[in-house]
Amino acid sequence: MKKEPCRNFQRGSCQYGEKCKFLHVTQQQPKSNAFGFGTQANSHQQQKPNPFGFGVQNNAQSKGGNDFGNKQTQFKNTWTRPSASSGAPSSRQPDNQAQTTNHKCNDPDSCKRIIAEDFEHERPLWKLTCYSHWKNSPCDIVGDVSLEELRAAAYDDAKRGLSFQSIIERERNLLNSKLAEFENLLRNPYKGPAGSTPAQQIPFPGGAPVGFSPTVQNTVAPQNNFPPPVSSFNQLGASLNTGFSQGPSVQSNNPFGQPTSFSNSAQFPNAFATNNVPSANAYSFGSQQPNQSVAASFPTNVANFGNSSVINPSTNQFSAATSSTQNLSSSSGQSLGVFNNSLSNSKAGVQPATSVQLGKNLPAKVVSGDSSIWLKEKWAPGEIPEDAPPDAYV
Amino acid sequence: MASVHPPPAPGRELSNPPTDGISNLRFSNHSDHLLVSSWDKTVRLYDASADSLRGEFMHGGPVLDCCFHDDSSGFSASADNTVRRIVFSHGKEDILGRHDAPVRCIEYSYAAGQVITGSWDKTLKCWDPRGASGQERTLVGTYPQPERVYSLSLVGNRLVVATAGRHVNVYDLRNMSQPEQRRESSLKYQTRCVRCYPNGTGYALSSVEGRVAMEFFDLSEVSQAKKYAFKCHRKSEAGRDIVYPVNAIAFHPVYGTFATGGCDGFVNVWDGNNKKRLYQYSKYPTSVAALSFSRDGRLLAVASSYTFEEGDKPHEPDAIFVRSVNEIEVKPKPKVYPNPPA
Numbered sequence: 034m035k036k037e038p039c040r041n042f043q044r045g046s047c048q049y050g051e052k053c054k055f056l057h058v059t060q061q062q063p064k065s066n067a068f069g070f071g072t073q074a075n076s077h078q079q080q081k082p083n084p085f086g087f088g089v090q091n092n093a094q095s096k097g098g099n100d101f102g103n104k105q106t107q108f109k110n111t112w113t114r115p116s117a118s119s120g121a122p123s124s125r126q127p128d129n130q131a132q133t134t135n136h137k138c139n140d141p142d143s144c145k146r147i148i149a150e151d152f153e154h155e156r157p158l159w160k161l162t163c164y165s166h167w168k169n170s171p172c173d174i175v176g177d178v179s180l181e182e183l184r185a186a187a188y189d190d191a192k193r194g195l196s197f198q199s200i201i202e203r204e205r206n207l208l209n210s211k212l213a214e215f216e217n218l219l220r221n222p223y224k225g226p227a228g229s230t231p232a233q234q235i236p237f238p239g240g241a242p243v244g245f246s247p248t249v250q251n252t253v254a255p256q257n258n259f260p261p262p263v264s265s266f267n268q269l270g271a272s273l274n275t276g277f278s279q280g281p282s283v284q285s286n287n288p289f290g291q292p293t294s295f296s297n298s299a300q301f302p303n304a305f306a307t308n309n310v311p312s313a314n315a316y317s318f319g320s321q322q323p324n325q326s327v328a329a330s331f332p333t334n335v336a337n338f339g340n341s342s343v344i345n346p347s348t349n350q351f352s353a354a355t356s357s358t359q360n361l362s363s364s365s366g367q368s369l370g371v372f373n374n375s376l377s378n379s380k381a382g383v384q385p386a387t388s389v390q391l392g393k394n395l396p397a398k399v400v401s402g403d404s405s406i407w408l409k410e411k412w413a414p415g416e417i418p419e420d421a422p423p424d425a426y427v
Numbered sequence: 428m429a430s431v432h433p434p435p436a437p438g439r440e441l442s443n444p445p446t447d448g449i450s451n452l453r454f455s456n457h458s459d460h461l462l463v464s465s466w467d468k469t470v471r472l473y474d475a476s477a478d479s480l481r482g483e484f485m486h487g488g489p490v491l492d493c494c495f496h497d498d499s500s501g502f503s504a505s506a507d508n509t510v511r512r513i514v515f516s517h518g519k520e521d522i523l524g525r526h527d528a529p530v531r532c533i534e535y536s537y538a539a540g541q542v543i544t545g546s547w548d549k550t551l552k553c554w555d556p557r558g559a560s561g562q563e564r565t566l567v568g569t570y571p572q573p574e575r576v577y578s579l580s581l582v583g584n585r586l587v588v589a590t591a592g593r594h595v596n597v598y599d600l601r602n603m604s605q606p607e608q609r610r611e612s613s614l615k616y617q618t619r620c621v622r623c624y625p626n627g628t629g630y631a632l633s634s635v636e637g638r639v640a641m642e643f644f645d646l647s648e649v650s651q652a653k654k655y656a657f658k659c660h661r662k663s664e665a666g667r668d669i670v671y672p673v674n675a676i677a678f679h680p681v682y683g684t685f686a687t688g689g690c691d692g693f694v695n696v697w698d699g700n701n702k703k704r705l706y707q708y709s710k711y712p713t714s715v716a717a718l719s720f721s722r723d724g725r726l727l728a729v730a731s732s733y734t735f736e737e738g739d740k741p742h743e744p745d746a747i748f749v750r751s752v753n754e755i756e757v758k759p760k761p762k763v764y765p766n767p768p769a
Contacts, residue, residue, distance in 0.1 A: 049765070159617070159672050159690075166615065169612070169613055175592060177591035179591065180672065181531065182575075201739065
């Protein structure tokens with residue numbers, strides 16, 4: 034009984050014809066492949082016989098330097114290895130790069146198509162993940178959160194006395210902002226991996242409805258026009274989430290970055306929910322510097338969670354912001370309550386060491402976020418700042 | 428691969444399982460002892476054949492990984508940032524050292540005589556367990572990583588570290604000053620687990636997107652031509668795939684075939700050389716969090732423990748199943764080519 038597809042037939046080289054013991058079918062859709070072996074890019078090639086049958090990732094890589102738009106050619110060129118086309122020597126490269134020249138995103142539309150296909154057919158169940166549209170390439174979406182990290186944060190929150198409800202909310206916010214990031218990548222013209230240049234950020238979606246994914250706005254707006262003081266502040270916010278960001282240009286990471294600082298979100302679950310102002314979250318952490326007792330309220334492992342980076346000693350810069358943030362928090366009563374909790378908790382079991390540990394290695398990362406509230410065109414109730422904007426925005 | 432016979436039982440369930448999620452489990456290299464780390468802050472030592480609990484060691488926080496040193500002692504990695512050594516016979520444990528964030532993975536290298544830990548503080552640390560307790564005496568080195576460490580695996584003198592953001596570093600344990608190779612994962616989404624082939628030629632890497640990539644250390648064209656990836660742990664439903672994270676990979680010590688466990692509750696056994704699936708065990712009550720073959724490959728321990736991939740929801744209790752492994756499930760079946768026509 035014929036069970037398996039005939040690989041030779043798919044290569045166009047089966048000599049048995051009807052006598053063949055294997056099934057003569059053209060390349061099947063990825064889903065119907067019982068063994069699951071197949072190419073990642075299969076979705077592009079559903080009609081085409083796949084010469085390899087199993088994971089031709091190498092093949093797809095082989096033409097990385099060439100016209101990426103001509104994808105069909107890649108699969109016909111069965112035996113060209115990446116190093117051959119890119120000119121890299123086959124022996125080990127001196128800079129320890131195992132991968133030869135990779136996909137270069139020469140054709141953003143093609144990259145966009147890949148992204149669309151991936152998201153259409155293969156969205157993973159676990160959403161808090163980084164993503165690259167091309168294997169071996171840097172991530173387009175940064176901000177990985179593993180299953181264990183999320184669970185550990187929830188356990189820490191519970192230990193600190195946060196209600197189950199607020200933990201759930203925090204996680205839901207995290208999820209929503211991450212989904213918004215993926216949406217962004219899908220909708221906007223493809224600009225290259227997040228880890229590349231700062232310029233490659235998602236352009237401000239001027240047409241985006243205000244109510245829709247405020248995190249999008251946050252991501253987009255500030256990067257290009259943040260004056261330094263604010264940037265430093267953002268840097269603090271970013272530092273909290275350094276673990277999530279990939280390269281120097283973390284901008285695209287922001288909406289995820291800040292809200293996902295677990296300790297922060299824990300403090301301001303509602304503030305984040307209503308305001309979508311990462312600043313609120315960033316503040317709770319930021320204020321730790323001037324206010325060590327608050328820092329101490331975080332159990333060590335949460336404080337260091339995903340973030341061994343330094344809290345930027347640009348404390349001064351956020352003092353102005355701090356006050357406005359606290360007002361932001363107060364605008365949603367519950368969050369303030371939570372914030373107060375953290376303060377009171379901080380008095381017990383103070384571990385100054387915690388905040389010190391936070392100050393270890395701050396990579397310089399510019400992250401937009403908190404002050405983007407000032408750039409929003411329309412404020413939802415509950416997020417209207419009560420203070421005047423910092424001078425930067427006047 | 429349609430099965431004619433009724434599915435076999437999932438294996439013998441161990442008594443006295445941990446009271447919360449199981450993060451990892453390992454068979455000893457010397458016996459059928461099984462070391463299990465759990466979110467209930469304990470490390471438990473079982474005699475898997477006898478189904479008895481031989482020891483239980485409390486930690487300050489959830490224990491995320493554990494490994495054996497020899498049959499009398501082991502090590503643990505905890506979310507309370509500590510790395511501990513546990514002496515089973517004395518029922519004692521002491522702190523070998525600390526990271527700045529939860530310690531996610533731990534391995535003991537027989538080749539180097541060192542304990543290697545990876546943490547969410549983005550560092551790898553090597554420890555000499557012969558030193559007295561206290562970080563000053565035991566810490567051999569700290570090696571920064573591009574991102575938080577999610578998984579690591581050893582074979583011979585090679586160490587593979589997989590971090591957040593899809594980075595992979597390959598080290599030679601004899602020279603840790605810099606990675607031997609720096610890579611990005613071949614897969615598109617978050618790395619879940621990395622395991623080296625027992626023959627030392629490469630590693631398997633799994634992600635949250637229901638895929639496993641088979642990679643090779645040798646950077647020559649010939650070797651790199653062999654690498655591939657395959658889809659697994661997916662469920663077709665209403666025209667779409669539900670794509671599950673692949674949480675665990677375990678290599679059979681004798682045959683070099685490997686088992687993968689995913690959030691779909693299935694354990695699959697694969698032949699990496701022939702690119703085939705050899706077997707699929709019947710579905711476990713909930714997500715498969717960890718897998719381990721015994722030293723002779725006769726037993727497979729499966730941690731059936733919900734990993735919260737779908738948030739908080741009612742789930743089956745955490746359990747450890749130990750099943751006897753049949754040769755037919757794990758032995759490679761080389762391709763049989765039909766005879767050419769006369």
